[in-house]
Amino acid sequence: xxxxxxxxxxxxxxxxxxxxxxxxxxxxxxxxxxxxxxxxxxxxxxxxxxxxxxxxxxxxxxxxxxxxxxxxxxxxxxxxxxxxxxxxxxxxxxxxxxxxxxxxxxxxxxxxxxxxxxxxxxxxxxxxxxxxxxxxxxxxxxxxxxxxxxxxxxxxxxxxxxxxxxxxxxxxxxxxxxxxxxxxxxxxxxxxxxxxxxxxxxxxxxxxxxxxxxxxxxxxxxxxxxxxxxxxxxxxxxxxxxxxxxxxxxxxxxxxxxxxxxxxxxxxxxxxxxxxxxxxxxxxxxxxxxxxxxxxxxxxxxxxxxxxxxxxxxxxxxxxxxxxxxxxxxxxxxxxxxxxxxxxxxxxxxxxxxxxx
Numbered sequence: 384x385x386x387x388x389x390x391x392x393x394x395x396x397x398x399x400x401x402x403x404x405x406x407x408x409x410x411x412x413x414x415x416x417x418x419x420x421x422x423x424x425x426x427x428x429x430x431x432x433x434x435x436x437x438x439x440x441x442x443x444x445x446x447x448x449x450x451x452x453x454x455x456x457x458x459x460x461x462x463x464x465x466x467x468x469x470x471x472x473x474x475x476x477x478x479x480x481x482x483x484x485x486x487x488x489x490x491x492x493x494x495x496x497x498x499x500x501x502x503x504x505x506x507x508x509x510x511x512x513x514x515x516x517x518x519x520x521x522x523x524x525x526x527x528x529x530x531x532x533x534x535x536x537x538x539x540x541x542x543x544x545x546x547x548x549x550x551x552x553x554x555x556x557x558x559x560x561x562x563x564x565x566x567x568x569x570x571x572x573x574x575x576x577x578x579x580x581x582x583x584x585x586x587x588x589x590x591x592x593x594x595x596x597x598x599x600x601x602x603x604x605x606x607x608x609x610x611x612x613x614x615x616x617x618x619x620x621x622x623x624x625x626x627x628x629x630x631x632x633x634x635x636x637x638x639x640x641x642x643x644x645x646x647x648x649x650x651x652x653x654x655x656x657x658x659x660x661x662x663x664x665x666x667x668x669x670x671x672x673x674x675x676x677x678x679x680x681x682x683x684x685x686x687x688x689x690x691x692x693x694x695x696x697x698x699x700x701x702x703x704x705x706x707x708x709x710x711x712x713x714x715x716x717x718x719x720x721x722x723x724x725x726x727x728x729x730x731x732x733x734x735x736x737x738x739x740x
Contacts, residue, residue, distance in 0.1 A: 399425065400425055400426060400427045400437065401427075401453065402427075402435050402437075402450060402453055402493070402494070402495075403425055403437060403448070403450075403493050404492070404493050404494065405423045405424070405425060407491070407492050407493060408423060408439075408492060408493055409423050411487060411489075411492045412441065412485075415485060415487070416484065416485050416499070418444075419441040419442070419444060419446065419484075419499075420441065420442070421441045421442020421443070421444070422441075422442060423439065423440065423441055424439075424440045425437045425438065425439045425440070425448070426438055428447070434449055434450065434451055434452060434466075434622070434624050435449070435450050435451070435452055435453070436448070436449055437449075437450075438502070439499070445502045446484060446499050446500065446501060446502055447481065447499065447500050447501070447502050448497055448498070448499055449463060449466060449497060449498055449499075449500070450463065450493060450495045450496070450497040451463065451495050451496070452708060453708075462624065463486065463488075463495075463496040463497055463498050464486060464488065464496065464498075465549075465623070465624065465626060465627075466498065466622075466623040466624050466626070467483050467486040467498040468546075468549070469546065469549070469598070469623045469626045470483050470500065470623055471483040472544040472545050472546050472549075473536075473539065473544060473598075475544070476535075476539050476544060477535045477539075478532065478535055478536045478539065478620060479532065479617055479618055479619050479620060480619055480620055480623075481500040481501050481502070481503050481619050481621070482500060482501035483498065483499075483500050484498075484499040484500055484501060485498060485499040486498045503609050503618050503619040504609075504611075504618065505608075505609030505610050505611050505618035505619065506609065506610060506611065506612075507606050507607075507608070507609060507610075507621075508525070508605055508606060508608075508610060508659060508660075509605070509606035509658075509659050509660075510658060510659045511658045511659045511664060512659075513659055514659040514660070514664045514665065514666070515659075515664070515665075517612060517665075519665060521612045521615060522664075522665050522666045522667075523666070523667055524612075524615040525605070525610060525612060525615050525666075526605075526666050526667050526671075526672055526675075527667075527672075527675050528610070528615055528616060528617050529605055529608060529610075529617065529672075530672050530673075530675040530676040530679070531617075531675070531679055532608070532617045532620060533600070533603055533634060533635075533638070533676060534676050534679040534680040534682075535679075536598055536600060536603075536620070537597045537598065537599075537631040537634070537680055537682055538680065538681070539597075539598055541596070541597075541598055541628055546598060546628070549598070549626075549627060549628050550599075550627035550628030550629060551628070552592075552595040552596040552628045552629055552630075553595065555592060555595050555599075555627075555628070555629035555630050555633075556589050556590065556592045556595075556629070556630055556633065556693070557586070557589045559629070559633065559693060559697070560582065560585045560586045560589065560693065560696070561586070563582075563696055563697050563700045564582045564586075564700075566700050566701075566704060567582070567700045567703065570700065570703050570704040570707045571703070571707075572703075572706075572707045572710060575699075575703065575726060575727075575730065576727070576730070577727075577730045577731065577734055578696075578699060578726075578730050580734065581692070581695070581696050581699075581730055581733045581734050581737065582696060584692075584734070584737045584738070585689070585692060585693055585696060585737055588689060588737065588740060589689075590689055590740075592630045592632075593683065594630050594631050594632055594682050594683060595628075595629060595630045596628060596629075597628065597629070597630070597631045597682070598626065598627075598628060599626060599627055599628065599629040599630065599631055599633055599634055600620065600623065600625070600626055600634055601623075601624070601625025601626050601627060601633075601634070601637075602622055602624070602625050602637065603620075603634045603637065603638055604637070604638055604641045604642075604660070605641075605659075605660050606659075606660070607620065607621050607622045608620055608621065609621060630690075631680075631682050632682070632684065632685070632687060632690045633690055633693060633694070635673060635676065635684065635687060635690060636687055636689075636690025636691045636692075636693055636694040637690075637693075637694035637697060637698065638669075638672070638694075639669045639672075639673070639687065639690075639691050639694065640691055640694035640695050640697075640698055640729070640732075641660060641661070641694075641698070642660060642661045642662075642666075642669045642672065643661060643662070643668065643669040644691070644694075644695060644728075644729065644732045645660075645661065645725070645728075645729075646660040646661015646662065646663055646664060646666070673687070686740065688736045688737070688739040688740035689736070689737060689740035691732075691733075691736045692733045692734075692736035692737035692740060693733075694733075695729045695730065695732050695733030695736060696729075696730075696733050698725075698729055699725070699726045699729040699730050699733065702722045702723065702725045702726050702729070703723065703726050705722045705723075706722050706723030706726070709722065709723070
């Protein structure tokens, strides 16, 4: 018997972007998703600074492919199976997610595990020229829709969607400090004044975590959403690579780190991570966002200083990891040369926040 893929796999068209083997992918799809069989072409979707996202054209259909970054992949930080599982589980809820189409754990296909999801129409708002084009009302409504969607996510009962074993809520916050400290040690390539002091201060003051047990996105921010502004709506929440069960205040603390710490100061100006968000870009301040969330959630938001400090530490470690991959030539796209500049101000703000907590 001949290999069925050899009979029906369509050839790829054009050069494959780095990180994809289109001929092997075509053969795999011919067997596992024959409705996507057709001449393949792909392009890298700019903007992602961690996992790689490609727009894949299979014949006359477009889908999205996600895979881990090239090289220096930190354990558990780029788990394709977790992303695929959580968006599959959330599909019947009120949380907008893309339709999951295929998971492949076989690294021999493209060199890494990957999954496919449906393409969702909408825009990722991350650049200042994009958000400057919005009216003041659209900016406010978009920010409020972002918070409403997060509140909807945190209201989902994990057991009701098959995610009761998706994480270990007990001790979540302490493990976050240890985990990101470990990631820091594996990404450290230069002196980082104050970052070890921040780690130690967080570890010594972990709060009780009374809200533990909710589904946590892990990197919730405006440019991880696909949205429309006419009408204003969140069409899909993206980038679930760090999702787990834990304390929803961690999502709020990290969001405030992006929004107020970077988006409310000059540190984020011109930076691809935070240039188009926050008060500096004409959006409401973080306090108003938290008020909106609190009105639509049963989570006790309480004091958030410690969680902002954790957000600063986590984002500093992520930026340092991206900076390290950039120095090794393992990043794809533009803007990576400035990511490392964010680490020092994040550490400084995190130290101030943890002292206030």
